[in-house]
Amino acid sequence: MPRFTEDEVIDRIEAMRRRRPRFTDEHITMAHGAGGKASRQLVEGLIVPLLDNPALAPLGDAARVDVAVTGSTARLALTTDAFVVRPLQFPGGSIGELAVNGTVNDLAVSGARPIALTAAFVLEEGLSSTVLEAEVRAMALAAVAAGVSIVAGDTKVVERGKCDGMYIATTGIGEVDDRADLAPTGVRAGDRVIVTGCVGDHGIAILLARGELDLSADVCSDTRSLWPLMDALLGACRGDLHCARDATRGGVATVLNEIALAAQLGVVISEELLPMRPEVRGAGEILGMDPLYVANEGVFIAFVAADAADAALAALHGVPGGEAAAIIGEVADEPAGRVLGRTQFGGHRMIDLLVGDPLPRIC
């Protein structure tokens, strides 16, 4: 490294140092992940201005998050998800929007009001800066819509061919709502099973967006924050809402199985009651995808005491995204740990956990 006198040093870099770093590179390079000057330009020149918020601005090693507490305990919820969806953008959403909403929703269905998120990026060398900027912007917009701040982040870069454009891992912290006491073990025989919206949109939208099939249909991902729906449901049901889970990977069938197993109760549903758009039903039939197993990003399943079911439905119907909410079945003592579908002909079929992966990298 060259040597300078102190004065020379000051003169040479005065102008450069005082100004805010600018990010003008067209593509991501390994240097953007090295923690030095290029990393600073990427973080301070592109990411932070888009995600602008007071907790992120100091760029310390950790963000400070103060949570007001009544009583002596902060009741927090913590959740994390890695997002590897392919393609990065699809009708109705993109990886950035999904990374925010997916994590917000894991908090929401746990009865926790989302407070703050963190985001860790793995970027592929050669990724277009325009694509990255679009995704950071999508995250910023989704965060505003969901009422959360993205308070901490990290960026790593891997060589060409060691990633697929970008992966994003988000983590969310939330405050458990006083009205919420949700757990699979809170589910009771007689509870009604409510699905909050039309199923299958996200999975079918992704499948069509891949363009590998000679089929097109007007289907958009349902990615959205579920907190407004949960907030309304808690307001209407309070302790009568026993459990909720969002129907993402593995779809409605997988969620019902998880709850049945954990509660050691039976879940019996009538498949014809599942709200579903005709385009989604049609595409599913052509593609041989059972909509019960297709991923959603804006739908959750709620287990509600029978007496509160009507109030729950009314509350959901009043919130955007909940218009199609429906009761699809109920909980019974038997068959313990299993899910049965009542057919229109009076028979039953076993609805098991998803086996294999009909649709990889859905989120």
Add this chain to the structure above:
Amino acid sequence: MPRFTEDEVIDRIEAMRRRRPRFTDEHITMAHGAGGKASRQLVEGLIVPLLDNPALAPLGDAARVDVAVTGSTARLALTTDAFVVRPLQFPGGSIGELAVNGTVNDLAVSGARPIALTAAFVLEEGLSSTVLEAEVRAMALAAVAAGVSIVAGDTKVVERGKCDGMYIATTGIGEVDDRADLAPTGVRAGDRVIVTGCVGDHGIAILLARGELDLSADVCSDTRSLWPLMDALLGACRGDLHCARDATRGGVATVLNEIALAAQLGVVISEELLPMRPEVRGAGEILGMDPLYVANEGVFIAFVAADAADAALAALHGVPGGEAAAIIGEVADEPAGRVLGRTQFGGHRMIDLLVGDPLPRIC
């Protein structure tokens, strides 16, 4: 899907369902990321038993973390990091251990006692289950050593060639210590600059572990939890500890620049005072790596009021990993926003931010 009577269903799968899922697959497949049966086997059969703790066990969408609070505000710290280190295992550590310690340390140097972590995995199809198990085990051991629980997780699988074995993103939540009031803007002219241990071990260990160089040396990564060192330092210095930052990517030089810029003060160090193992110094010279820019995973830089510097050093020397702690320089009003190295010949050199990436994927 075949149809069964209810009784047939019960008989067929009774035995299967009651037992805990077992994970016996030799390699990771796409199905392990699909959210269905294979995912359940991976998570409940391999990951959860190794990370065993009460918050993780319920496997809800979010983990419940209760934090006892005195007063009306929970003062939390939140941080996230993606780990893409290559190779996955190296002398002195591995990606799993790094993923725990790296995030614990971002909390620690912010003056926050680490409480809980989350872990999001991106796994490559075909990854050996033995390799994954070793890393989950390494995370479990590192978490126990650091006094944190891993309370939530996620697992995604991408196709062969879309990842490099595995990437792990961890997020940490901590409670800001009452004794800590740390910020770059708290740094004052006259503060002493302390480095808590020998520099360069991690970066040189990784470089040698790649086996691309015809050089071997007995160098191990310094990955460790830094909370015990921070705890001791806070005990000795309290408000006289003004700022701390761990010297990871970009090394000591980058941290000093970040603080100088944020504080708009000058940092002047004497490079010969940097504690460094002879093997590291030698390997660095042969490889042309400036140790000031080499990443560490068990060293932080502390800015301490001059009066408290001796007590700070004594405290650090009493904690494992802090035996080599040393004062390497001090803070001055000028040159504002810059770092200067005093040479043994009385001259100065400018020590700038890292440019380019001499050593990609170091963490």
